[in-house]
Amino acid sequence: MKTDYLDLYSNLNNFQIEIIKSTAEWVNKHVRPFIEDSFVSGKSLSLKNELANLGAFGPIFPEKYGGLDFDFISYGLMMKELEKGDSSIRVASSIQTSLVMFAIYTYGTEEQKLKYLPPLSKGEIIGSFAMSEPSHGSDISNLKTSFTLENNKLIIKGSKLWIGNADNSDIVIVWAKNHLQKVQAIVVETKDISNFQSTTLKNKLSFRASHTGELFFDNSIVHHDQILPKTSSIKDAYKCLNIGRYAVAWGALGIAEECYETSLKYSLERTQFGKPIAGKQLIQKKLVDMITEITKAQLLVLKIGELMNKGLISYEQISMAKRNNVKIAHTVAKEARQILGGMGITHDYSIMRHMVNLETLITYQGTNEMHILITGRDITGISAF
Numbered sequence: 465m466k467t468d469y470l471d472l473y474s475n476l477n478n479f480q481i482e483i484i485k486s487t488a489e490w491v492n493k494h495v496r497p498f499i500e501d502s503f504v505s506g507k508s509l510s511l512k513n514e515l516a517n518l519g520a521f522g523p524i525f526p527e528k529y530g531g532l533d534f535d536f537i538s539y540g541l542m543m544k545e546l547e548k549g550d551s552s553i554r555v556a557s558s559i560q561t562s563l564v565m566f567a568i569y570t571y572g573t574e575e576q577k578l579k580y581l582p583p584l585s586k587g588e589i590i591g592s593f594a595m596s597e598p599s600h601g602s603d604i605s606n607l608k609t610s611f612t613l614e615n616n617k618l619i620i621k622g623s624k625l626w627i628g629n630a631d632n633s634d635i636v637i638v639w640a641k642n643h644l645q646k647v648q649a650i651v652v653e654t655k656d657i658s659n660f661q662s663t664t665l666k667n668k669l670s671f672r673a674s675h676t677g678e679l680f681f682d683n684s685i686v687h688h689d690q691i692l693p694k695t696s697s698i699k700d701a702y703k704c705l706n707i708g709r710y711a712v713a714w715g716a717l718g719i720a721e722e723c724y725e726t727s728l729k730y731s732l733e734r735t736q737f738g739k740p741i742a743g744k745q746l747i748q749k750k751l752v753d754m755i756t757e758i759t760k761a762q763l764l765v766l767k768i769g770e771l772m773n774k775g776l777i778s779y780e781q782i783s784m785a786k787r788n789n790v791k792i793a794h795t796v797a798k799e800a801r802q803i804l805g806g807m808g809i810t811h812d813y814s815i816m817r818h819m820v821n822l823e824t825l826i827t828y829q830g831t832n833e834m835h836i837l838i839t840g841r842d843i844t845g846i847s848a849f
């Protein structure tokens with residue numbers, strides 16, 4: 465089966481090919497046998513030790529901080545293979561790497577980096593990234609969570625919604641405003657903090673194998689050293705989102721490849737009207753559209769990864785890749801589901817699970833609409849937000 469129609473992956477170096485192989489094997493062993501039950505029950509697979517052993521926590525950072533010095537294409541390939549297993553697995557790696565470790569690596573002091581990054585990379589501590597709020601999602605620059613400084617203490621007040629790992633994280637990167645409306649990030653150690661509560665949302669029909677929740681800070685007190693000193697605006701949070709969106713673009717491609725492979729195989733095996741449905745023109749049209757869009761999406765993320773490796777990327781370019789790859793994965797999954805007929809709605813196959821996970825990918829890390837506005841502003845010079 466040829467999911468790499470233009471042989472694009474044959475240009476990868478040996479290390480990158482090995483990343484695909486070893487991550488796919490890891491997914492076959494730790495995810496595929498268990499994920500359907502996990503998704504249906506809404507209980508996460510809790511693979512933090514296994515993900516750490518794979519190197520999926522912070523591989524893009526220097527070894528000094530527990531990383532593996534991965535280039536961005538290797539990182540993207542790993543995200544693609546993890547998301548073929550399930551979005552919850554890719555997101556576990558992605559929150560820790562793109563959001564939490566990246567924030568500390570980019571905006572922390574050397575002391576903070578040495579304190580937090582190595583244990584995060586080993587999975588000894590788990591982090592979460594608390595930006596979104598009940599009343600502020602897309603217009604996050606108006607966030608309301610506040611902090612004040614009193615005698616070497618920071619006092620945090622506000623609530624955060626939709627936070628991955630909310631209920632099981634050891635540290636939270638909290639984005640909040642001071643009295644001058646300056647946004648900064650604070651590393652909150654959840655075990656030592658007072659007047660703090662976290663909950664897990666029970667009513668999610670997407671990302672079911674990933675825990676998402678709410679955080680409440682009611683004049684919670686942390687030491688002033690916990691602020692990430694190089695943060696000064698919400699734009700600093702957006703830089704973390706760039707790496708997250710890049711991971712989503714690759715992950716969505718993984719879903720599209722998985723759904724295409726499943727439906728192509730099924731269509732060759734399923735016989736109706738005396739021959740395999742793969743021999744029917746309308747089915748071939750679906751499969752052809754899928755592989756064409758997948759090929760274009762592969763080209764897009766490989767190019768974006770190349771630009772990231774050279775340090776020549778713009779956030780608008782990453783935004784385009786995130787929106788495009790999630791969009792094509794959504795269409796591919798829908799068509800693939802139809803090719804499987806009734807079997808497509810069961811969890812004997814992964815497609816329906818991927819389909820509902822894609823509903824989250826469309827919304828989080830910037831909604832589809834927000835990414836249109838980002839590209840629109842970039843090409844016209846006029847903001848339509």
Ligand SMILES: Cc1cc2nc3c(=O)[nH]c(=O)nc-3n(C[C@H](O)[C@H](O)[C@H](O)COP(=O)(O)OP(=O)(O)OC[C@H]3O[C@@H](n4cnc5c(N)ncnc54)[C@H](O)[C@@H]3O)c2cc1C
Pocket residue numbers: 559593594595596600601602603625626627628629670671676824827828829830831832833834848849
């Ligand atoms: C499963 C899941 C996990 C998440 N994990 C995290 C996390 O770990 N950390 C975190 O901080 N956040 C997280 N989020 C939050 C996510 O980033 C937000 O849901 C997202 O930013 C959208 O915000 P909202 O849901 O409040 O939607 P809203 O901003 O209320 O948007 C509602 C709709 O209005 C549209 N809209 C808004 N403004 C405009 C406009 N100007 N023009 C046109 N359309 C517009 C949007 O595109 C959308 O369709 C997560 C979300 C989900 C669902």
